[in-house]
Amino acid sequence: MSATKNKRNIELYKGVDFRRELTFREKKVAEIKREKMKILADVKPVPKYMITVDLSHARGNLDALRMCLSELEWKQYPFGRKDQHCDIHWQCQNFEQNPDLYGGKVNKFPGISCICSKNNLFRVLDQMRALYPDDYDFYPRTWYLPEQLQQLAHDIRKMNEKRVKPRPTFIVKPDTGSQGEGIYLIRDVQDYLVNNGRANVCQEYLSDVFLIDKFKFDLRVYAVLKSVDPLELYICKEGLARFSTVPYESPTSRNIHETFMHLTNYSLNKKSTSFNRSDRDDEGSKRTLTSVFSRMQRHGYNTDKIWKRIEHIIVKTMIAIIPDMKIEMLAALPPNKPGPTCFQILGFDILLLHNLKPILLEINSSPSLRIDSEVEVAPGVVDYVPSPKDEEVKIPLIRDTLLLVAPKKKVNYLESFREVVHGETCKSFASERQKRRRARRERRRQKRDEDDRKRKEEEASRPPVQHERDGVIHVETQHPRSSIVIIKSQEDDDPPKKLNRESSFLLPSVHNVFTNRNENDYFNKDQNQNSLKNDEMDSLTFGYGERTDFIDRIEDDENVTVERLTRENLIDHENSHTKEMYSKSNIGNKTSTGNQYDQDIDNTGNEINNDMRYSDNKDSDYMIGQGDGCHNDRGTEESSNSEEEIDSEPYVSCLKELYPDPLAKKFEHLRIYEKLAEVFMVSLGVRATQRLGPTGFRTFSRKCRLNKKGITNATIDILFIDMQRKWEHVNPERTTGLGFRGFLDACHEIARRKFANGNMLQTMEDFIDYCLDNLHEDQLFQARCNPRLLPRRARPHGYPILEPMVSPTSPMILEENIGVLLESRLAGRNYSKPTSAEDVDQFLRRHGQLRALKTTVKRVKSRNKKKEKDE
Numbered sequence: 100m101s102a103t104k105n106k107r108n109i110e111l112y113k114g115v116d117f118r119r120e121l122t123f124r125e126k127k128v129a130e131i132k133r134e135k136m137k138i139l140a141d142v143k144p145v146p147k148y149m150i151t152v153d154l155s156h157a158r159g160n161l162d163a164l165r166m167c168l169s170e171l172e173w174k175q176y177p178f179g180r181k182d183q184h185c186d187i188h189w190q191c192q193n194f195e196q197n198p199d200l201y202g203g204k205v206n207k208f209p210g211i212s213c214i215c216s217k218n219n220l221f222r223v224l225d226q227m228r229a230l231y232p233d234d235y236d237f238y239p240r241t242w243y244l245p246e247q248l249q250q251l252a253h254d255i256r257k258m259n260e261k262r263v264k265p266r267p268t269f270i271v272k273p274d275t276g277s278q279g280e281g282i283y284l285i286r287d288v289q290d291y292l293v294n295n296g297r298a299n300v301c302q303e304y305l306s307d308v309f310l311i312d313k314f315k316f317d318l319r320v321y322a323v324l325k326s327v328d329p330l331e332l333y334i335c336k337e338g339l340a341r342f343s344t345v346p347y348e349s350p351t352s353r354n355i356h357e358t359f360m361h362l363t364n365y366s367l368n369k370k371s372t373s374f375n376r377s378d379r380d381d382e383g384s385k386r387t388l389t390s391v392f393s394r395m396q397r398h399g400y401n402t403d404k405i406w407k408r409i410e411h412i413i414v415k416t417m418i419a420i421i422p423d424m425k426i427e428m429l430a431a432l433p434p435n436k437p438g439p440t441c442f443q444i445l446g447f448d449i450l451l452l453h454n455l456k457p458i459l460l461e462i463n464s465s466p467s468l469r470i471d472s473e474v475e476v477a478p479g480v481v482d483y484v485p486s487p488k489d490e491e492v493k494i495p496l497i498r499d500t501l502l503l504v505a506p507k508k509k510v511n512y513l514e515s516f517r518e519v520v521h522g523e524t525c526k527s528f529a530s531e532r533q534k535r536r537r538a539r540r541e542r543r544r545q546k547r548d549e550d551d552r553k554r555k556e557e558e559a560s561r562p563p564v565q566h567e568r569d570g571v572i573h574v575e576t577q578h579p580r581s582s583i584v585i586i587k588s589q590e591d592d593d594p595p596k597k598l599n600r601e602s603s604f605l606l607p608s609v610h611n612v613f614t615n616r617n618e619n620d621y622f623n624k625d626q627n628q629n630s631l632k633n634d635e636m637d638s639l640t641f642g643y644g645e646r647t648d649f650i651d652r653i654e655d656d657e658n659v660t661v662e663r664l665t666r667e668n669l670i671d672h673e674n675s676h677t678k679e680m681y682s683k684s685n686i687g688n689k690t691s692t693g694n695q696y697d698q699d700i701d702n703t704g705n706e707i708n709n710d711m712r713y714s715d716n717k718d719s720d721y722m723i724g725q726g727d728g729c730h731n732d733r734g735t736e737e738s739s740n741s742e743e744e745i746d747s748e749p750y751v752s753c754l755k756e757l758y759p760d761p762l763a764k765k766f767e768h769l770r771i772y773e774k775l776a777e778v779f780m781v782s783l784g785v786r787a788t789q790r791l792g793p794t795g796f797r798t799f800s801r802k803c804r805l806n807k808k809g810i811t812n813a814t815i816d817i818l819f820i821d822m823q824r825k826w827e828h829v830n831p832e833r834t835t836g837l838g839f840r841g842f843l844d845a846c847h848e849i850a851r852r853k854f855a856n857g858n859m860l861q862t863m864e865d866f867i868d869y870c871l872d873n874l875h876e877d878q879l880f881q882a883r884c885n886p887r888l889l890p891r892r893a894r895p896h897g898y899p900i901l902e903p904m905v906s907p908t909s910p911m912i913l914e915e916n917i918g919v920l921l922e923s924r925l926a927g928r929n930y931s932k933p934t935s936a937e938d939v940d941q942f943l944r945r946h947g948q949l950r951a952l953k954t955t956v957k958r959v960k961s962r963n964k965k966k967e968k969d970e
């Protein structure tokens with residue numbers, strides 16, 4: 100018994116061994132294949148103007164990216180490139196994922212995930228709100244837990260005493276959480292779960308939200324940050340709306356736990372049984388932003404105004420976080436070292452209140468770029484299916500981002516790209532290629548026609564040749580690819596069997612692949628394909644010209660069809676999915692379905708009236724007359740798929756510039772903290788650190804000459820310790836020193852004590868001006884002593900450094916500031932501001948001595964006097 104058992108076991112083991120060996124072998128083969136591909140990727144020469152993309156750190160779902168890259172015909176490097184850096188590096192997590200980059204562009208900014216964490220973001224916004232309360236009123240009031248637990252308890256108690264209606268509710272969110280994970284609603288501090296002291300933000304729960312179909316929803320708006328210094332920001336005209344899956348009710352103690360009612364995250368709601376996966380534009384739990392806006396427009400809401408406010412929110416938020424980003428950039432990419440430049444796609448979550456005021460909920464630094472969705476095919480078994488709405492939004496977003504950041508030199512090489520990138524319109528990306536192909540095809544066709552004509556003329560001049568071989572008569576036709584074979588029957592009265600060697604095999608396949616014609620147009624299906632109808636046979640036997648015409652006709656059909664398909668971009672692209680998206684994106688944002696909506700109104704008119712229950716008391720500013728004020732960027736024209744339209748449709752990028760043009764003028768004044776970031780960076784001393792130690796803080800005080808204002812070193816030390824303690828919780832790694840936000844707080848404190856000027860903004864501005872003036876002088880002094888102290892980029896060639904390290908956004912830009920400097924230097928010496936700052940600047944560069952200013956001023960004055968006299 101045991102022997103048989105052993106035998107069976109041995110067999111079993113053998114089986115297992117065999118299987119294991121198989122898997123080993125498979126793995127080995129896969130590895131070898133991978134290695135081969137790596138080598139191939141390295142060895143294959145790349146054309147000079149080919150744009151290259153490194154995907155070696157882009158794990159996860161890359162469908163959308165790959166589709167865009169193959170559509171643009173850019174070179175992908177799945178394993179990276181060894182010989183040199185790629186033009187674009189696409190990373191899935193963060194900048195730090197690949198610290199060895201020395202060139203190209205990378206799709207992540209250093210440290211941005213920390214900057215965009217809820218805790219940090221709302222603190223940053225709070226600091227801006229302190230200076231600009233009217234500008235920064237677009238996010239809910241926030242408490243930082245656990246440090247502000249007492250404050251929260253106090254505020255709740257006050258609200259309850261005031262009997263605020265409806266009873267306030269609060270939403271608690273984990274600091275670094277995402278996808279709705281760990282979020283819950285509370286009405287009292289006791290409900291707060293301490294959760295091991297994990298950092299949370301608690302926000303006022305906005306219960307008065309705008310509903311569609313009785314469901315709460317939020318908007319995902321995409322922005323592309325092209326550069327930080329100078330700030331260049333774009334917004335994507337299309338976005339997504341994510342709906343909750345349980346009809347919304349104001350929070351009560353009964354429904355407070357219903358996540359599917361209060362949270363709109365896709366990742367949560369997809370698990371709901373009532374999740375609607377409809378592919379129709381204005382249906383389903385996920386919709387495009389255009390479809391939602393179109394619907395609102397049809398009900399008289401001014402979506403233009405909403406969109407404008409969303410744009411403002413994005414710009415203001417970016418202005419708030421830019422100082423932190425600059426500091427991170429300085430640490431990760433010191434200016435005197437080679438390194439990549441960065442860009443990033445950001446996702447802004449926006450909630451619409453019932454008065455249609457947009458509210459910022461969070462910034463997602465790595466928004467999902469998936470274009471598929473999860474479907475449960477059987478209990479517990481999920482499958483991924485393409486999601487057309489995601490494709491409609493994300494593919495143009497990725498493609499236009501790639502075009503935006505691609506190296507200009509290479510982009511300029513291709514006319515169609517150039518037009519797109521420089522903001523003009525072009526027919527399509529493929530138009531160039533199509534034109535070339537069409538021209539090539541035309542040339543080939545002409546050549547063939549010419550040959551045919553010549554051959555026909557030759558043939559016509561001599562009688563047809565027939566020769567008999569093995570009882571079969573071969574008749575040479577005029578067409579080069581066809582000859583007719585007449586099989587001689589055994590009996591004379593049998594009709595001779597004929598077949599056309601070429602046509603009998605070629606034609607059906609041509610027919611199937613390229614034409615829509617019925618097969619019976621060419622063959623009678625009932626008959627044996629090898630034998631043709633008698634009358635056809637006659638024409639074949641005796642009319643060579645007709646037969647060749649017939650074949651020519653088919654070839655012509657083939658050409659016409661190939662041309663048609665090429666025009667539709669079907670042959671050019673291997674991937675049919677890409678083709679679909681391509682044609683979709685070419686029709687641009689028109690999918691907002693003029694006609695379809697008209698139908699929908701008719702069908703669902705009653706329902707909409709019920710849904711828009713806030714329409715009576717909505718903010719009249721947002722109301723427009725029916726059919727008025729369409730959101731211009733999102734067309735509401737009828738969509739059409741006709742070939743001609745697709746071909747002639749101009750390409751319009753889905754990205755619209757926000758900053759510098761058109762919003763820089765409007766919001767430039769908000770960039771006040773960037774000046775303090777410069778002071779902070781100068782005080783840091785040692786590069787590659789983002790925290791200011793006690794010595795650094797003293798340096799700051801010394802450089803800015805705070806002692807002149809009565810701030811002693813002891814005060815500075817005490818302030819440093821206080822601030823370090825206060826901001827310890829935003830320093831989870833417990834590294835010593837004061838981060839930029841703590842530094843800013845310290846500056847507020849100093850300004851409040853020594854520069855108080857009635858209003859907070861004015862106080863801060865005075866303080867910053869004072870610091871910059873002193874720092875400026877100090878830097879000039881230092882530069883004269885030791886030019887090497889300043890970074891290389893600030894050093895003009897051949898001259899000692901005379902310019903401070905300034906960014907173009909800083910008001911320290913030379914001309915005016917030297918004027919200001921002169922004024923302060925020569926104050927009380929009966930001197931008026933020099934008329935030409937340029938002269939002064941030139942002089943400074945030449946001599947590097949402030950003392951010599953007097954002579955310059957004199958010279959300028961005398962020159963001016965001369966001019967006046969001459970005039």
Ligand code: ADP
Binds near residue numbers: 276282316317361461
């Ligand atoms: P996560 O990063 O986990 O997605 P969010 O801040 O985006 O967290 O919040 C998740 C959802 O909770 C949002 O989509 C929104 O529906 C809801 N929500 C968040 N904050 C508020 C708020 N202050 N008032 C009302 N609803 C909110």
